Amino acid sequence: MSAYVPFLVAGLVTGSVYAIAATGLVLTYRTTGLFNFAHGGVSMVVGFAFHQLRSEWSVATPIAFVLSLFVVGPLVGVVIDRLLFRNLQGSSQAARIVVTIGLLVFLSGGAAVVFGSEPRQVEPFLSQATIDLGTVNLGYDQLTIIAIGLVVLVGLLVFFRSSRLGLAMRAVVDNRTLVRLGGFSAGRISSITWALGTTLAGLAGILFVPLVGLDTVTLVLLVVKAYAAAVFGRLTDLRIAYLAAILLGLIESLSLKVFAGYPTLVNGIRPSIPFLCLFGYLAFVKRGRLRELGVAAPWEGSVRSRPFSRRVQAGWVGVGVLAVFALSPTRLFVFGFALALACIFVSLGLLIGMSGQINLAHTALVGTGAFVYIHATVDWGVPFLFGLLIAAAAVIPLGLLIAVPALRLPSLFLALATFGFGLLVDGLIFTSIPFSGGQNGLIAHRPSLLSGDRAYVLFLLVMLCGFIGIVGLLRRSALGRTLVALRDSPTATETLGVDQLWPRFAIFAVSAGLGGLGGGLYAGMLQAASKTYFNTFTSLSWVAVVVVGGVQSPAGAVLAAFLLAFAPELIGNRPDLLELVAPVFGLGAIVLAKRPGGLLGLLRSVRLGDLVTISSPRGAPVPASGSLGPTTNG
Amino acid sequence: MADPKVGGAGASESFLVARDLSVRFGGLLAVDAASIEVDRGEIVGLIGPNGAGKTTIFAALWGLLPLASGSVMLDGHDVTSWSPARRARSGLARTFQRLELFGSMTVRENLRYGTEARALGERPWRLLGGGRHQDLDLAEEILDLLELGPVADRSAGELPVGIGRLIEFGRALASRPNLLLLDEPSSGLDPAETVAFVGQIRRAVERFGCGVLLIEHDMSLVIGVCERLQVIDFGRLVSEGPTAEVVVDPRVQAAYLGSEAVGVVGPSG
Known part of the structure; x- marks a missing residue:
């Protein structure tokens, strides 16, 4: 004893x-x-x-x-x-x-x-x-x-x-x-x-x-x-x-x-x-046992952003294609990295933006997707596209598992549950050497047709357009409306005849599936994956970065990914400043948390005309009305 | 507005039949063997002093509270163990004392969502479709009926409470209910708005043929719109019957109206 x-x-x-x-x-x-x-x-x-x-x-x-x-x-x-x-x-x-x-x-x-x-x-x-x-x-x-x-x-x-x-x-x-x-x-x-x-x-x-x-x-x-x-x-x-x-x-x-x-x-x-x-x-835990304290307002993201016109969308795709052929090999790699990250961020921003619920375990989903993709294509010899699909399919059950607490818990406790889930996957699944390769990680392959960076990056560009297209479809679907309804009033939605179960499962499944797919694309871009890319604290930074970009539209997630990927370039590749990137995004998330339009929303609200007439009596341009909500300053 | 799923039961039975509902909060019997029946096309008031158990009865009808005893039947089906959403799909709808609007949607979108919600709840895969299950004409008709046209494209969340009540009422109507439960429809309304609301409830019932069960404090609204009243006190039904008879029932006056109120109510009742 x-x-x-x-x-x-x-x-x-x-x-x-x-x-x-x-x-x-x-x-x-x-x-x-x-x-x-x-x-x-x-x-x-x-x-x-x-x-x-x-x-x-x-x-x-x-x-x-x-x-x-x-x-x-x-x-x-x-x-x-x-x-x-x-x-x-x-x-x-x-x-x-x-x-x-x-x-x-x-x-x-x-x-x-x-x-x-x-x-x-x-x-x-x-x-x-x-x-x-x-x-x-x-x-x-x-x-x-x-x-x-x-x-x-x-x-x-x-x-x-x-x-x-x-x-x-x-x-x-x-x-x-x-x-x-x-x-x-x-x-x-x-x-x-x-x-x-x-x-x-x-x-x-x-x-x-x-x-x-x-x-x-x-x-x-x-x-x-x-x-x-x-x-x-x-x-x-x-x-x-x-x-x-x-x-x-x-x-x-x-x-x-x-x-x-x-x-x-x-x-x-x-x-x-x-x-x-x-x-x-x-x-x-029993439904209703955990309550949030204090009076929380409805989610600020309810105010909708103007959609981009077709011409603007086509213009950006054109810029992307041009970039693929014009950039130097080093920058092209960063560009591809940004595109892969953008796919991941779109899948995360989709959930936050449409349901107002925060998933702190997105790295767990994306990482699983990346590792499954590698095992499928390298170990089992599955063709590339099938490998991506298997990665997406493998992650969906994990997304559904996270959705279980989402059905019954208010958003704070859901965030805590996802935090716990992410750390659990870190500790139990990503530590498995056969699965993740341990500290060294695993080597990922690209298909022979897309083996060069230029071809692969072009493919990523197509995939990103696909991701954005899917988000657009979802936002216009009955699911999109139902999620808005659930966000504004779950009680009213239920008493109109809609159970929370299916819409919640659907959005978590789609977000997870796209996240898994994004993980596969990410691994393909880097031609490697390691558990160090996907620990839960990275997940927290992802949330911060995506919020900085804006969660009201997939364009915000794309902006976030480019900001993060090109941050070293933006600060002039100075290694001594590199460590400042994370705290700056943390600060950005603090400042922009109440503006789901994020940086993108701010950029769009500033028009050339406003810059010229700064001295006008109206003063500074105001972002979309009501998006700030009432604030009391102490 | 005939719903194909409606009418499975015999015509003799009311749409809503709740028998011997009891709800217990710890040692307190909040609702004690209350029975309520409401049929399509009927407007019934559930009245009683504060804390009498009216809101608890609503919660019990929706299955939001565990019942100590009793059963709830909708259209001849025992729904006692059903979820709120499933009850809604069988033709129950409601408004809320504290507004539960879809604040970020426009008024029109609130109503349109009301028209498609039941279809989405019945066949969840329809969530992945577009707007095929929306009944745009019905939404427009309700906008006209409730005179919400001028604010149809405004965000529901930024409108005053009086209009918010109408939007909730309209959204509930849009789901083509057989029975509509109104929770304190006059709270937050001024007297003129209350009078207007009475007219709108009547017109809606005429047009859509649904039943209405309402909880209300404002006796002018109750007397103006209800054909039948159920009076509740200390969780028990103390009186029920046609409005004119109930308001002069001495037990009701003792329990609820008080001697002064009778003077106000008497002449119009």
Whole structure:
């Protein structure tokens, strides 16, 4: 039995850190109604700040601790509150999700710029002394962390139960006026809440670093495991979130011991347990049990964009064909890359734009498509076009699997479910070496007729036109109208006689099928595919990038793909600036989240005439009316 | 407007027959063995004080709440275990107290979608088609009937509540229902709009022959339009019958109208 004790303690330690992160997440969500997807990003930034101060700048540990935890942490929170949260009053859930995802992309990318992306080891800062309990040794650091976790939980419970501020925080999400009557300003409460929430995120970050080392991706991923715990507490119950976090830590740790004899099980499944729990819970939870807090407006994307005229469409296709023959080989490759990416983005933008639902697992779908395409054409010798079709067909069931929670969950919980699903595919399927080739990836083939870049890129251009055509057909179909109806009012749609099941399945299936096809095309373009192209955090950036381009029409997705692919060219191929691309798109998503027209919509709303008459009394051109929705600035 | 699927049952039975509906919220019996019948062409009011259980009965008729007991029959079929969408396909339609419009569609598109929704629900593969199942003429006719022509191409979401109620009513009519449930149709309307709405409900029933069951607070609307009333209090039906008789029933006055209200209501009833 005593052989299990060290694992038990280690599980309690990890669980406690999960719990600290989860309580911070629950605290902010239940007080402000905004789920912070960037919670893990905040942990990472504070954790890095602490160790930067301590190790690189030789600040004494207690001072570094105080500075990072009680200055950097709350500061991030106040910035989130002032710049993001208050601008999101009266905006849709989709815009809220996109904003915090943009923030996560910004923080992850920004941390790589500031701190570098090389993982670092750090010295522990808690005492390494141990207490000898006969057969086992307990570390003081372990006991400290477990104690901190308990203190945080009990402290928060007491605070919410008995302090006036705590009671006001419980009321603020439901009724801002009530809080004002109680003598508190709702604005001050939300500032305090965010500061507290990000401080807890930071605490989790600081405590995690000695356990796992300094690495931007790992830290974010670890804290994302706490999202599962928070969801078990329905994002509102601190106690359940705490218990779930501890339980996750224990399961993770004990499975290390129990399944010690099965390394594949330990290495493969163990890290994915929290994501399995997250997706499993959300896939099977009773309808209506999970509710979104706060009043979310209908999706801003409801305002339709003007369609492009046939002449404009033909003009752009002409430009594309011309580019294929005029570009230098290097640029032609980037152009082809952009086209393949555009196909993928069209398949993602289709879902976001038509249903207002956000799929954070699109890389899982596209990646599966890419790998299946390679196995079909290379291993089974299937002809090229059939290989593409098999890739699309193989991905559709995955899309339907994601659609199951979409039938019953409000969009925030759907986004979380897809997040869990994506991480699950990352951890369980893409790690399989026979399937994905592991770290080295797989070589992809093109058919002999299209083996040259020029021919293949021309083929991609045709395919992209096909993708756009399909989207156009869908938008004009009864399915398109039904999705608009479901977006505006699911209740009214059902009481007119339409079940949610088929339209939701249909759009997820089409988006997944096109995504799988896009994956095959992408692999063909790069003549390779690797799991590193398709991890779930890439998926988050894709969402950010597509939103920046615009989701109201496939043209926005195409614009997004070209921006991303040509970003290195646009900044003059300077490797030192290359890492700025991701944070810039993250920032762009934050700014444009409430404008589903995206950059494309902005570009189209600026006309030559407006530029000439800038000094006119009317002032700046206004984008399509109503697309911004009401905003209250604090 | 004869629907080929309608008329399977004997003419003796009403389109909607709900028997002994009970709904329990924890320990509270919110609806206690309430029975309701409404046939095509009939306008019936469901009235009662706040918290009497009217809205709960609507939810129960739609299958949005689990029933503690009782059954709901539509056109002779037991639909107690059916989903809301399936009930809608058998001829039930509704409006909402809190508007549930397709705000990003124009008024005309709201009605056109109403005309095709049932076909799309019955045969899901039709979702992949174009607009073949839209009944454009019916949509135009309803636009005329409800005098929505001038705003037909405006976004439904940007119009005032009064017009929103008409759009919902029109959209429900567009689905060619046999029975239309109206949830507080006068809420948010001024007295003039309410009077106009009464006329429109009557004309619609005349034209399309559907039945109407409405929940309403505004007694002038109820008396103006309903042929029959069912009065509910504490989850029980306390009185039912022709409007003129019910409004003078002492039990109803005690439960709902109060002695002052009778003075207002008496002369017109």
